[in-house]
Amino acid sequence: MSHPVRNLRFGLFGAGPWAGQTHAPALHAHGGADLVGVWARRPEAAAALAGAHETTAYSGEKGVDELLAVCEAAAFALPPDVQAPLVIRAAAAGRHVLLDKPVATSVALARDTAEAIERAGVASVVFCTLRFAPDTAAWIGEQVAAGGWFTAHARWLGALLGPDADTPDAPSPWRVEKGGLWDVGPHVLSVLIPLLGDVTEVSAVSGLGDTVHMALGHASGASSTATVGLSAPPEAAGASLELIGERGRAVLPRWNDPVIAYRAAVDELRVSIRSGVPHPCDARFGLRMTEILAEAESVLR
Structure with a gap:
C-alpha cells in the first residue's frame, strides 16, 4: 500500500509586493507544501503577509533562526544581495532552498551561495518564470x-x-x-x-x-x-x-500566471529532494547566469 508524500514545510523570506503577489499565494495554496512562517526585515510587513495567509510572522536576526528551525525548505523573495547570505545560512542549517533570480549580483557572492548549497547537500531551484510556466x-x-x-x-x-x-x-x-x-x-x-x-x-x-x-x-x-x-x-x-x-x-x-509557475517550481524542488538529482535550474545555474551578466556589465563599463 502506497502512502501519500508528506507536505514540505516552507518558510518564506521576504514580504514585498512580489512575495505578496506570487510566493505566498502559491505556497499557501499548494497541495504539497505548508507555509509555516513569513520573515521580513520590516516586522509590520511580515505580520501583514503572514496574517493574510494564516501563518506566523518572524523578523530580525533572531527571527531568521527561529523560522529556519521550523521549516524544511526556505523560499526567498528578497533583493539578490540580501537573499544570498540568508540562503547560505539556510543551507548551513540543512534547509532546501527555492531562490529568486538573480541569485546575486556579485559573482563571488553567487559562487559562495552555490558552494554552500553543494557543501550542505541540500536541493536548490532558482525561480526563472519561463522555465516553470x-x-x-x-x-x-x-x-x-x-x-x-x-x-x-x-x-x-x-x-x-x-x-x-x-x-x-x-x-x-x-x-x-x-x-x-x-x-x-x-x-x-x-x-x-x-x-x-x-x-x-x-x-x-x-x-x-x-x-x-x-x-x-x-x-x-x-x-x-x-x-x-x-x-x-x-x-x-x-x-x-x-x-x-x-x-x-x-x-x-x-x-501563465506566475503563481502557477511558482507552484511548478515547488513541485520540481520536491522532486529534486526525493531523487537527489540536481535540478537543471539550480544554484549552480544561477551562478552561471550571474557570471554572464557580470561580464556584460563589465563590457558596458
Whole structure:
C-alpha cells in the first residue's frame, strides 16, 4: 500500500509586493507544501503577509533562526544581495532552498551561495518564470529536442523605470540601481542557454535609459541577441523570443500566471529532494547566469 508524500514545510523570506503577489499565494495554496512562517526585515510587513495567509510572522536576526528551525525548505523573495547570505545560512542549517533570480549580483557572492548549497547537500531551484510556466516550459523542452537552431533573438522590455510608469509600488532600489540587465536578463538567459548551449562570448552596448543589447556566442556554435530593459515607454513594453534554424522559426508562447509557475517550481524542488538529482535550474545555474551578466556589465563599463 502506497502512502501519500508528506507536505514540505516552507518558510518564506521576504514580504514585498512580489512575495505578496506570487510566493505566498502559491505556497499557501499548494497541495504539497505548508507555509509555516513569513520573515521580513520590516516586522509590520511580515505580520501583514503572514496574517493574510494564516501563518506566523518572524523578523530580525533572531527571527531568521527561529523560522529556519521550523521549516524544511526556505523560499526567498528578497533583493539578490540580501537573499544570498540568508540562503547560505539556510543551507548551513540543512534547509532546501527555492531562490529568486538573480541569485546575486556579485559573482563571488553567487559562487559562495552555490558552494554552500553543494557543501550542505541540500536541493536548490532558482525561480526563472519561463522555465516553470507550463506553456513555456513545454515549448523549451520541445525545441531542445528538435535541435538544429542557428540563432535566436530575444526582447524583454518593461516600463517599470520609465517616466510614464504607472505602478502602485515604487520599484525596488536594487532594480533602480542594476536595471533590466539584472532583473529580466536572467529570464532571457534561462531560455537561451538550454536551447543553444552555454554562453562562450559576450558583447553588449547600451541604449536609452537602462536598455542593454547583448550579442552572445554559444557552445553549440549558434549566436543570439537579447535586448533587455525596464525603462521603455508603456506602449513598447513586452517580451518575445524567436528561434531560427533548420525547421524555420519557432516563437516562444505566452506564459501563465506566475503563481502557477511558482507552484511548478515547488513541485520540481520536491522532486529534486526525493531523487537527489540536481535540478537543471539550480544554484549552480544561477551562478552561471550571474557570471554572464557580470561580464556584460563589465563590457558596458
